[in-house]
Amino acid sequence: MLVVEGLTCRFGVKAAVDDASFQVSPGGFVGVIGRSGAGKSTLLRTINRLATPAQGRILFDGLDVTALRGKELRQWRARSAMIFQQFNLVGRLDVLTNVLMGRLATMPAWRSLSQTWPEQDRALAMSALEQFDIAPLAAQRADQLSGGQQQRVAIARALVQQPDIILADEPIASLDPRNTKIVMDALLRINKHFGITVLCNLHSLDLARSYCDRLIGMAQGRVVFDGAPAELTDHVARELYDLEAAEVMGGTPAPVRQGIPALGRAAAA
Numbered sequence: 001m002l003v004v005e006g007l008t009c010r011f012g013v014k015a016a017v018d019d020a021s022f023q024v025s026p027g028g029f030v031g032v033i034g035r036s037g038a039g040k041s042t043l044l045r046t047i048n049r050l051a052t053p054a055q056g057r058i059l060f061d062g063l064d065v066t067a068l069r070g071k072e073l074r075q076w077r078a079r080s081a082m083i084f085q086q087f088n089l090v091g092r093l094d095v096l097t098n099v100l101m102g103r104l105a106t107m108p109a110w111r112s113l114s115q116t117w118p119e120q121d122r123a124l125a126m127s128a129l130e131q132f133d134i135a136p137l138a139a140q141r142a143d144q145l146s147g148g149q150q151q152r153v154a155i156a157r158a159l160v161q162q163p164d165i166i167l168a169d170e171p172i173a174s175l176d177p178r179n180t181k182i183v184m185d186a187l188l189r190i191n192k193h194f195g196i197t198v199l200c201n202l203h204s205l206d207l208a209r210s211y212c213d214r215l216i217g218m219a220q221g222r223v224v225f226d227g228a229p230a231e232l233t234d235h236v237a238r239e240l241y242d243l244e245a246a247e248v249m250g251g252t253p254a255p256v257r258q259g260i261p262a263l264g265r266a267a268a269a
């Protein structure tokens with residue numbers, strides 16, 4: 001269980017996250033929504049401890065994440081895998097090595113320096129690539145892949161971290177509608193098939209409603225909505241985005257509520 005209590009993160013005097021409190025039960029797929037600058041990225045980065053909270057607490061299964069330092073903090077970052085809008089792969093390295101990077105936290109320093117990966121880690125990484133239909137790309141340089149393929153590599157890297165929670169920060173923001181659906185389906189599969197909790201920032205309300213079982217709405221750093229997608233009325237959406245609701249609800253791929261999407265050969269096996 002993730003518990004966020006009175007969390008505040010400031011840049012100078014500005015509170016990017018302002019007294020945020022909520023809980024996420026294991027196995028949830030929670031969307032964080034709100035207009036640009038609402039504090040969604042800072043919230044996820046603070047939970048991962050990439051940003052430092054000024055006030056409040058983050059607890060995970062009773063562990064006080066806000067108090068962690070050194071090795072324990074590195075272990076927490078491995079347990080709470082981040083997925084970024086810009087993929088954050090090492091472009092000059094091949095796909096398999098990029099996925100293996102997700103195992104670094106489990107390796108002794110000498111081994112990570114020599115870059116000799118244990119056979120079981122290589123098997124795990126290949127299996128993750130198979131989950132997302134990109135095993136044939138294992139030997140290719142990451143910078144030769146399309147955006148959608150790169151994001152699937154990033155998701156495979158997150159999966160081999162064997163995290164308790166995935167924090168996805170606008171994972172589809174730079175993708176076309178087809179790749180948006182592929183990547184969102186991949187996240188949904190991780191959530192439903194592997195039972196990993198997902199907290200996902202999304203600009204598109206339509207996508208958030210299709211994929212998430214709960215929505216947290218932010219405005220000016222504060223949590224202003226927390227409930228099931230069905231509870232998010234057009235009136236609340238308009239307030240959240242300060243826009244005509246139609247402006248934030250159109251132009252996204254077909255919903256996938258019918259069940260867990262089958263992905264890759266491993267999934268089909």
Ligand SMILES: Nc1ncnc2c1ncn2[C@@H]1O[C@H](COP(=O)(O)OP(=O)(O)OP(=O)(O)O)[C@@H](O)[C@H]1O
Nearest residue numbers: 011015016034035036037038039040041042043170
């Ligand atoms: N590193 C930083 N330094 C200073 N201010 C920052 C920094 N990161 C974020 N902010 C500010 O904090 C506020 C929240 O930003 P944040 O990126 O968390 O919002 P967001 O909802 O994720 O927006 P977007 O959807 O555009 O990514 C904004 O006013 C932003 O300008």
